[in-house]
Amino acid sequence: MTIYVKSKQVVIPGEPLAYGRYEYQGPIYIVRQRIYSKVIGIVEIEDKKKLILIPLKGKYMPREGDIVIGKIVDVGLTGWTVDINSPYKAVLPVSEVLSRPTDAVKLDLSKLLDIGDLIVAKILAFDYTRDPLLTIKESKLGKITKGTLVEITPVKIPRVIGKKGSMINLLKNMLHVELVIGKNGRILVVGDDPLMEAWAVMAIKKIEREAHIPGLTNRIKKFLSKVKTDKKAGLSSQGNISGVKRVK
Amino acid sequence: MNDKSELIISKIKKETILSLLRKNERIDNRALDEYRKIQITTGLIGKANGSAIVKLGDTTVITGVKIQIDKPFPDTPDRGIQIVNAELIPLASPIFEPGPPGEDDVELSRVVDRGLRSAEIIKLDELVLIPGEKVWAIFIDIYALDYGGNIIDAAALASVSAILTTKYNKAVIENGDVRITDEQVPLPLGSIPVFVTIAKIGDKLIVDPSYEEELVMDARITFVIDDNNNITGIQKGHPGTFTYGELIEAKNLAIRVSKELREKLPSVHNE
């Protein structure tokens, strides 16, 4: 049993990581007991027996239960087509938007959601044979009415959240903003002060760029310490995402 | 429109092919290094200078050779012209679409052309009439008539056979001008190439894949062998892979099998 790489090393597709029976996580493949990376990424070694491969780039592949931020790109007769920043376009049926029964003939869907509208949605179903199915009927889901949208490569989203939410809380507390994080690489920043929103976007972009370098949390803290915040502009506490509205 | 369902092989059929191969057997009872039945008929098309129809198992291909006098290409004023054009027409299979030549037609044309040219089957430098002005142009047109697998080898056999039996009117230079005589002569011939296509299925190499074997194969490779056992062309096709060892094995297999295939070709004065 041998490990060929060092922890925090950048690896490329086809690069052998280890030989032998190890626990592993991430996009790897095994040929005759040799463990290879499938992508360009960072490998972390836990306790000398688990290999964790974190991709540095990649498309968002939909998964049931994921919260995503989507953009309406087409209005149909019974629902909408939604771009979720994935190789697969998603479908949002009207039954997953309104709780009341609907008369499809009488309803002009574009009055509820129109092309260009942004939504926070949840993926109800996806199995590769059909397009992903979305809903916005649950709490905290709905149409986005204000805020700034920032898009990063989806594989870096976990870094924006941080271990046990450490990074996202850092951003929320230091900048007094709310963040809605879509697993599909899209993040909604909502704050009372547009300047704070801009700082959040910069911080998020910095996280994306430097995700592979140790000490990220401290660097972001240092970066944000330059920001002068208006202590009066407190936002409503968690549980109330002010940029997202239920569609009725 | 083309019928894609013909491109899908049933799982049962695929399993049968694979399990037979594990015992070194094939679904049509051939050995791994055996070609299907080959029938070559030459001289059918009166208006062509040369022609050949080849039936290789269920694959039928016709090649016609037409010769005319043309201006040479500017960068080769002292060489004749050889142009190969192949088409997989919808007549031959539900999987071929009508329309301009696609990548398969183009690949076939170019692989056959290169194989013929590198062996120098036609000695193009002996086809000059007035350098820079008039040379013989040899048009080799290949049409698939029935697609049953391994079109490359069938097309090559048809083209070589047509070339070997081509006759055209000899031309002489008189008073600085070209005069066509009544004397019928064959083309000036060099080395005769034989094309051997090998398919890789799993870890087995099989010669002359049939249509169903092509649907299952991982990759294919064609070797062009001249009459000195030299390689004058190679084309790997299909998105699969070969190891170094497999390539050496394939090369040796191709050279060995080319000898039998060569015997099937018509002799020059056959008609």
Add this chain to the structure above:
Amino acid sequence: MSGEKPVKLLDEKGIRTDGRKPNELRPLKIQVGLLKNADGSAYIELGRNKIIVAVYGPREAHPRHVVIPDRAIVRCRYHMAPFSVDERKSPGFSRREIELSKVIREALEPAIFIEEFPRTAIDIFIEVLEADGGTRTASITAASVALADAGIPLKDLVAATAIGKINGQLVIDLNGLEDQYGEGDMPIAMMPSLGQITLLQADGRFSGEEFEEGLKMAINAIKKIYRIQKEALKKRYLEISKEVLESE
């Protein structure tokens, strides 16, 4: 193969027209991620060849009926700019470009985990800006890097080169003159970590022994090219690391 040789391809000391020894590669430079719109991109200079490659995907395919239910389709477009060659080339697609698009696709596809993206397309666009012999193999080398840069899962990179024969001597990496006036040309592409050859063509005349010898020479050269591909991919992330750690 043209007729007359206007130049001596190999001098008495066995040195080639550009000063190289038979076993020497031309200078090779690869730049990664230079295009903003593409999901992955690479630029290669090999001798006087200059080729840019952009990869888009996996993404929705248009027209939609070309997709395959259980895997991605891979499409490749190899094109030479009209100004890339000595005599201006017409802008359309020649038969040579059609064939090369096919063989290049077949050289790269075996390296891609296409089953992970059903019903999508992966598009590879290759534009030759300046050509001097060996454009198909240089394109494969660059395209493989662009695929990795796009975050597409790969079994391995694909590296490629060509063997030639001049004055009866086997040489590696033919330049334009050698390609035109030499006695043989054998392009080869391989996944180096796995030892799997994905492209093999030949033109001209090789004996059985020359074929074996040539393959071995090519495999050695491919290993050198692979190291350069690897460095180019890691370079970007290592540069960012350096920048960040130095500023602390």
